[in-house]
Amino acid sequence: MSALSGAWWRDDEVVALGEVATKFVESELLANREQFERQHQVDRDVWRRAGRLGLLCCSVPEEYGGGGGTFAHDLAVIEAQARTGETGWGNGVHSGIVAHYILAYGTEEQKHRWLPGMASGELVGAIAMTEPGTGSDLKNIRTRAVRQGDEYVINGAKTFITNGQQADLIVVAVKTDPGAGAKGVSLIVVEPDACPGFVRGRVLEKVGQPAADTSELSFEDARVPVGNLLGLQPNGGFGQLMTQLAQERLIISVIALATAESAVALTTAYAKSREMFDKSLWDFQNTRFVLAEAATTARIGRVFVDDCVRRHLAGDLDVTTAAMSKWWTTEQFVTIVDRCMQLFGGYGYMREYPIARMYADARITKVFAGSNETMKDLVARSL
Numbered sequence: 001m002s003a004l005s006g007a008w009w010r011d012d013e014v015v016a017l018g019e020v021a022t023k024f025v026e027s028e029l030l031a032n033r034e035q036f037e038r039q040h041q042v043d044r045d046v047w048r049r050a051g052r053l054g055l056l057c058c059s060v061p062e063e064y065g066g067g068g069g070t071f072a073h074d075l076a077v078i079e080a081q082a083r084t085g086e087t088g089w090g091n092g093v094h095s096g097i098v099a100h101y102i103l104a105y106g107t108e109e110q111k112h113r114w115l116p117g118m119a120s121g122e123l124v125g126a127i128a129m130t131e132p133g134t135g136s137d138l139k140n141i142r143t144r145a146v147r148q149g150d151e152y153v154i155n156g157a158k159t160f161i162t163n164g165q166q167a168d169l170i171v172v173a174v175k176t177d178p179g180a181g182a183k184g185v186s187l188i189v190v191e192p193d194a195c196p197g198f199v200r201g202r203v204l205e206k207v208g209q210p211a212a213d214t215s216e217l218s219f220e221d222a223r224v225p226v227g228n229l230l231g232l233q234p235n236g237g238f239g240q241l242m243t244q245l246a247q248e249r250l251i252i253s254v255i256a257l258a259t260a261e262s263a264v265a266l267t268t269a270y271a272k273s274r275e276m277f278d279k280s281l282w283d284f285q286n287t288r289f290v291l292a293e294a295a296t297t298a299r300i301g302r303v304f305v306d307d308c309v310r311r312h313l314a315g316d317l318d319v320t321t322a323a324m325s326k327w328w329t330t331e332q333f334v335t336i337v338d339r340c341m342q343l344f345g346g347y348g349y350m351r352e353y354p355i356a357r358m359y360a361d362a363r364i365t366k367v368f369a370g371s372n373e374t375m376k377d378l379v380a381r382s383l
Contacts, residue, residue: 007306014076021055021080029086036088040203041165041213051121057099065116075254082258085354087361088211090163096251098125101171105231105240114169126167128158128217138241139182145174150226154219164215165200176234185237187230197222208360246319249326250312252369256333257301263358264294267340294336301329320382327375330365337362
């Protein structure tokens, strides 16, 4: 991790976990990347092996089967994956998002029921917010859940769902009071194997991240026990979403920055080894200036993101700052990767080179977890 491992939140334990995660990603994911890209998902055994190594749900308390660490431990695993440029494994959603919805809002019974399986890799988690006609505007989702006796009957559709084909647990945002706007949103945990009426749709073909399982889901009179309402209190889902989205946006920031730093390192090494016009590519002033600018931007981003991590671990990362971090780091990420790719020339457009994959994978970060336009609007409201 170079000098960046000296960031205050990376103590020796966190650094050691990141090293284990890096070896795991290299041996289990990168080594099988072509296969996973063809099948548009990683193998289920990847999850179980990660669980045995303690790489899943690192910050979930031990009483619920987790690692008992802090969120810094989860970030060490997420960052290690990002540094390699691997984007197929949906652990960021599984450990960094879904597990924390259950941990923060679930009842004791729900936490003991679901979290141990997530930590072991026997259960894969997903979260379903986005709909075909509703992107970042979560208060206007159309998927409805109507209570009938001891069940909720769900009708609607979701799209762009990470881990959608493999998920054993899906936290679904629904309207339980359609006339109440944001105050009528609830979160219900759907267990696909025990949910008649739940249908997994097609795996989506994306510009980048081909190994990532990204799917459409639909609910056609899908029946879910009332006990699967997260926290058992209806109509509190919108506030839960807004609170947890700050952590999701921090995760995106960490991924964007770590991958940008890797892009700079890869390109610097390439420039110093590439010969052209009887000298190295590095000897051209333009090359050095481009990389100097990219490295400076990444360093500024590192200070900002590490401060956001500090605030989050202290429990005071606010929605506005998380939005600032998400939009700025992803914009810089896309720019840095584009400029680095240019220095590779034609080779930069070949997928055998990591920079080409980074280029294709980077663009979506400006869209998911809330588009950057939505992030800027959130920031503007605080001014």
